[in-house]
Amino acid sequence: MMGFENQGFEEAQLYASREEMESLVLDDDGDNINGDNDPSSRSNGGANGDGSQHHHPLSPSLPFAEISTTDDDDPLLSSSSRHQNPNSFNSLLEPPSYADAVFRSFDGDRGKQINGHGVSSTSSPSSSSDYLKISVTDPQKEQDLNNSLVPGGNTFVTYLITTWTNLPEFNGTEFTVRRRFKDVVTLSDRLADSYRGYFIPLRPDKSVVESQVMQKQEFVEQRRMALEKYLRKLAAHPVIRRSEELRAFLHVQGKLPLMKTTDVASRMLDGAVKLPKQLFGESVVSAAVDPNDVSQPAKGGRDLLRIFKELRQSVTNDWGSTKPPVVEEDKEFLEKKNKLQDFEQELSNVSQQAESLVKAQQDIGETLGQLGLAFVKLTKFESEEAMFNSQKVRAADMKNVATSAVKASRLYRELNAQTVRHLDKLHEYLGVMLTVNNAYADRSNALLTVQTLLSELSNLNFRIEKLEAAASKIFGGDRSRVRKIEELKETMRVTDEAKNRAVREYERIKENNKNELERLDKERHDDFFGMLKGFVANQAGYAEKMASVWETVANETSGYAKGS
Amino acid sequence: MQQRSPNGGGGLQSPRSPSSQPPFLSVSVSDPAKMGNGVQAYISYKVTTKTNFPEYQGPEKIVIRRYTDFVWLCDRLFEKYKGIFIPPLPEKNTVEKFRFSAEFIEMRRQALDTFVNRIASHHELQQSEDLRTFLQADEQTMERARSQDTGIFKKKPSDLMQIFRDVQSKVTDVVLGKEKPVEESNPEYEKLKRYIFELEDHLAEAQKHAYRLVKRHRELGQSLGDFGKAVKLLGACEGDALGTAFSELGAKSEMLSVKLQREAHHLLMNFEEPLKDYVRAVESIKGTIAERANAFRQQSELAEMIKLKEIDLNKLRLLRSEKMLDAEHEYEELKADGEEATKRFETIVRLMNEEIVRFQDQKTRDMGQAFHEFAKGQARLANAIADAWRSLIPKLDSLSVS
Numbered sequence: 025m026m027g028f029e030n031q032g033f034e035e036a037q038l039y040a041s042r043e044e045m046e047s048l049v050l051d052d053d054g055d056n057i058n059g060d061n062d063p064s065s066r067s068n069g070g071a072n073g074d075g076s077q078h079h080h081p082l083s084p085s086l087p088f089a090e091i092s093t094t095d096d097d098d099p100l101l102s103s104s105s106r107h108q109n110p111n112s113f114n115s116l117l118e119p120p121s122y123a124d125a126v127f128r129s130f131d132g133d134r135g136k137q138i139n140g141h142g143v144s145s146t147s148s149p150s151s152s153s154d155y156l157k158i159s160v161t162d163p164q165k166e167q168d169l170n171n172s173l174v175p176g177g178n179t180f181v182t183y184l185i186t187t188w189t190n191l192p193e194f195n196g197t198e199f200t201v202r203r204r205f206k207d208v209v210t211l212s213d214r215l216a217d218s219y220r221g222y223f224i225p226l227r228p229d230k231s232v233v234e235s236q237v238m239q240k241q242e243f244v245e246q247r248r249m250a251l252e253k254y255l256r257k258l259a260a261h262p263v264i265r266r267s268e269e270l271r272a273f274l275h276v277q278g279k280l281p282l283m284k285t286t287d288v289a290s291r292m293l294d295g296a297v298k299l300p301k302q303l304f305g306e307s308v309v310s311a312a313v314d315p316n317d318v319s320q321p322a323k324g325g326r327d328l329l330r331i332f333k334e335l336r337q338s339v340t341n342d343w344g345s346t347k348p349p350v351v352e353e354d355k356e357f358l359e360k361k362n363k364l365q366d367f368e369q370e371l372s373n374v375s376q377q378a379e380s381l382v383k384a385q386q387d388i389g390e391t392l393g394q395l396g397l398a399f400v401k402l403t404k405f406e407s408e409e410a411m412f413n414s415q416k417v418r419a420a421d422m423k424n425v426a427t428s429a430v431k432a433s434r435l436y437r438e439l440n441a442q443t444v445r446h447l448d449k450l451h452e453y454l455g456v457m458l459t460v461n462n463a464y465a466d467r468s469n470a471l472l473t474v475q476t477l478l479s480e481l482s483n484l485n486f487r488i489e490k491l492e493a494a495a496s497k498i499f500g501g502d503r504s505r506v507r508k509i510e511e512l513k514e515t516m517r518v519t520d521e522a523k524n525r526a527v528r529e530y531e532r533i534k535e536n537n538k539n540e541l542e543r544l545d546k547e548r549h550d551d552f553f554g555m556l557k558g559f560v561a562n563q564a565g566y567a568e569k570m571a572s573v574w575e576t577v578a579n580e581t582s583g584y585a586k587g588s
Numbered sequence: 589m590q591q592r593s594p595n596g597g598g599g600l601q602s603p604r605s606p607s608s609q610p611p612f613l614s615v616s617v618s619d620p621a622k623m624g625n626g627v628q629a630y631i632s633y634k635v636t637t638k639t640n641f642p643e644y645q646g647p648e649k650i651v652i653r654r655y656t657d658f659v660w661l662c663d664r665l666f667e668k669y670k671g672i673f674i675p676p677l678p679e680k681n682t683v684e685k686f687r688f689s690a691e692f693i694e695m696r697r698q699a700l701d702t703f704v705n706r707i708a709s710h711h712e713l714q715q716s717e718d719l720r721t722f723l724q725a726d727e728q729t730m731e732r733a734r735s736q737d738t739g740i741f742k743k744k745p746s747d748l749m750q751i752f753r754d755v756q757s758k759v760t761d762v763v764l765g766k767e768k769p770v771e772e773s774n775p776e777y778e779k780l781k782r783y784i785f786e787l788e789d790h791l792a793e794a795q796k797h798a799y800r801l802v803k804r805h806r807e808l809g810q811s812l813g814d815f816g817k818a819v820k821l822l823g824a825c826e827g828d829a830l831g832t833a834f835s836e837l838g839a840k841s842e843m844l845s846v847k848l849q850r851e852a853h854h855l856l857m858n859f860e861e862p863l864k865d866y867v868r869a870v871e872s873i874k875g876t877i878a879e880r881a882n883a884f885r886q887q888s889e890l891a892e893m894i895k896l897k898e899i900d901l902n903k904l905r906l907l908r909s910e911k912m913l914d915a916e917h918e919y920e921e922l923k924a925d926g927e928e929a930t931k932r933f934e935t936i937v938r939l940m941n942e943e944i945v946r947f948q949d950q951k952t953r954d955m956g957q958a959f960h961e962f963a964k965g966q967a968r969l970a971n972a973i974a975d976a977w978r979s980l981i982p983k984l985d986s987l988s989v990s
Contacts, residue, residue: 571970584956
């Protein structure tokens with residue numbers, strides 16, 4: 025579930041009769057309702073598919089201001105315009121009221137939000153002066169010169185990655201580099217290896233099917249936005265933003281200097297060759313397990329044997345009658361894990377309901393707009409065909425209602441755009457939960473490695489004891505047996521070393537988990553409170569606006585009230 | 589339960605009333621009750637009449653009536669008072685499922701109440717004998733009257749619809765210049781007819797959206813409620829200050845969900861129904877237009893026949909035939925019929941001219957009230973929403989720092 029961009033919600037801003045509504049000029053003197061389709065006033069783009077931004081803070085010629093929710097191309101421009109947007113309501117409505125002031129103060133807090141949602145990501149409060157801003161632009165097609173079977177065949181897309189930073193490990197404050205999607209995959213894999221136990225943001229999907237099915241331009245744009253979001257999330261993570269891998273990715277010109285994801289097929293072959301040796305590992309002095317490898321999770325190919333052993337161990341853990349040698353004893357951790365699982369479930373539920381809510385808000389706004397339009401047409405009809413004064417009066421009343429309905433409809437649309445922005449946090453955290461699960465998996469894997477090695481050790485020990493017992497019965501010793509015992513002891517020594525490393529690695533990952541959980545709690549607290557406040561202020565503000573629109577009409581028609 | 593007529597109740601002029609007190613006739617339709625079982629089930633209504641008209645019994649009379657009784661009354665009036673826009677009835681329900689939903693019953697009751705009151709406050713219609721029967725006769729008499737109503741007097745809704753279609757196509761034909769006029773060639777009347785037909789289209793669209801708006805309120809209420817529930821569960825998971833914040837939000841959402849449902853109902857009864865009523869009224873006018881066309885056709889046909897008979901008669905006079913006396917007799921009869929047809933037609937024309945003025949005035953008032961209720965309801969809802977959320981803000985502020 026990676027596709028939690030805003031795109032689904034952007035569609036929410038497009039209406040069937042959108043053109044008609046936009047072309048209505050709502051003058052306050054209410055005299056000219058223009059039902060014609062005027063293309064010149066239709067300049068507010070919809071879901072900015074072309075990537076360009078339309079910011080119309082207070083342009084009087086346009087009936088309403090678009091509040092965009094897409095990620096900006098230009099992060100430097102975005103923060104200022106976002107502060108303007110809440111202020112830029114329909115300039116034909118009342119001037120900014122208290123409601124607007126409250127809006128702005130909530131939106132001003134966005135700079136504090138840590139899991140940077142499309143805006144320039146600031147660092148954690150402790151070092152608030154350094155920054156690392158990234159943008160992804162300018163997709164270009166390039167030729168793959170090495171791997172093409174067909175001359176002039178394989179093409180791929182590269183993106184321009186621009187970084188602005190004042191972090192010391194980077195040489196320079198602004199630089200660019202070209203990367204392709206494969207590079208991103210590599211980056212992501214290397215980070216996963218180096219930062220086990222951390223909540224590492226998930227990279228965008230490979231989307232193989234989509235890349236074939238979608239229009240090229242659309243797909244590239246979708247991918248560009250996803251990449252930008254991903255890199256910004258990496259830059260927002262207090263530990264990962266300082267990583268060597270990210271630095272290399274952002275800074276090093278030319279080919280990405282990170283080891284590519286190993287080709288599984290070739291490693292399988294590799295492993296198959298080595299396997300007989302490994303299975304009869306006793307005959308080789310080199311240990312069955314390379315001590316250094318224990319700090320990596322078991323992978324395909326070379327690590328076949330290790331995978332077999334760890335699998336056997338995990339089965340023993342699950343089904344065996346004896347307790348595994350090292351057990352996850354951290355009760356606090358287990359409690360926390362369960363709680364987070366519940367949390368994830370409820371969050372998913374809320375996220376779904378939030379989507380329905382947004383849809384319902386969109387629908388009601390749409391219907392209000394259509395109702396308004398129907399009344400506009402009716403008004404025009406009655407005024408044109410009026411044979412009696414009562415018709416003229418009715419037409420005037422109707423026009424009031426019609427324009428108010430259209431106004432209310434636009435307010436709903438704006439309300440919804442904001443609601444989407446706020447409630448999107450829920451979706452974001454669903455994504456974060458996935459990263460948490462990955463981090464837990466790192467921990468389990470590391471634990472399994474330790475357990476496997478401990479089993480190995482006890483196994484070796486047992487065999488040594490058996491041999492020693494047998495050898496001692498023979499007078500003068502059994503030369504072959506003695507030699508065997510020496511070999512086993514050597515193996516055990518190496519394995520013990522490996523075990524120690526594995527334990528250290530496990531402890532390290534546990535520590536990472538703990539720190540990350542603390543960080544998550546704090547960020548979640550801040551983010552969700554921000555979301556709640558924003559959502560509530562938003563709802564209140566727009567409701568007040570709508571109330572005043574309708575109160576005006578109610579007053580103007582009070583003469584018709586029942587009993588009056 | 590509405591007791592007062594929407595047109596302001598009493599104070600109606602009845603030219604025949606001799607009493608010193610101003611004459612009044614006020615009716616209310618109330619207390620719907622389900623009668624019978626299964627397929628035979630129907631709703632009965634209490635119809636209460638308060639009046640000082642001399643032809644009516646006592647100051648107050650209560651009878652029990654069902655929907656088909658109202659239909660009978662409407663048909664009789666339509667037949668007897670050609671030229672007058674008979675107030676419209678709510679539709680005969682076709683969807684079994686909704687048959688006895690509380691909302692449907694209430695909407696129907698309200699519409700029936702409006703129907704009867706409009707008749708009671710119309711200076712001509714209130715004199716109707718059929719109205720008196722409807723308001724006073726006991727159930728058996730009513731039932732007999734209903735079942736006797738066959739043949740020439742009974743116009744089934746399907747007949748009416750056919751007439752509408754005829755009129756509609758004839759109007760189009762004339763407008764397009766396709767048919768030679770067996771119709772009036774009155775430009776003002778043509779304008780009126782076109783107006784009525786176009787009006788119906790506009791109104792139908794507005795009503796459609798109004799109905800959708802009601803549904804949207806319900807849907808929004810539903811999602812907000814579900815959202816609130818889910819948020820509360822999340823809050824329980826979170827615990828601490830954040831958990832409390834979520835719970836508060838959830839509670840507010842659920843509360844507002846109820847308000848939305850209520851507003852949906854208010855919107856239905858006070859905005860969508862009047863619009864639907866408007867549409868029905870226009871359909872009723874189309875019926876009157878059809879009647880006028882009929883009357884005109886009869887008049888022209890008779891005029892034709894008279895002319896031909898005159899020619900015939902003169903021929904016979906010249907020939908001094910024995911048939912001449914009979915022919916003269918027939919001629920005189922035809923002339924009398926012709927005069928009557930002309931009188932009927934002219935009455936319809938006169939009445940329609942008065943009615944159209946009344947209709948426009950009435951509709952401006954009705955719509956004005958509907959708009960007022962609509963705006964009031966929306967304002968009320970919006971204020972409730974704003975208040976609820978505003979009240980949450982200081983709580984959220986204090987929780988976020990605790």
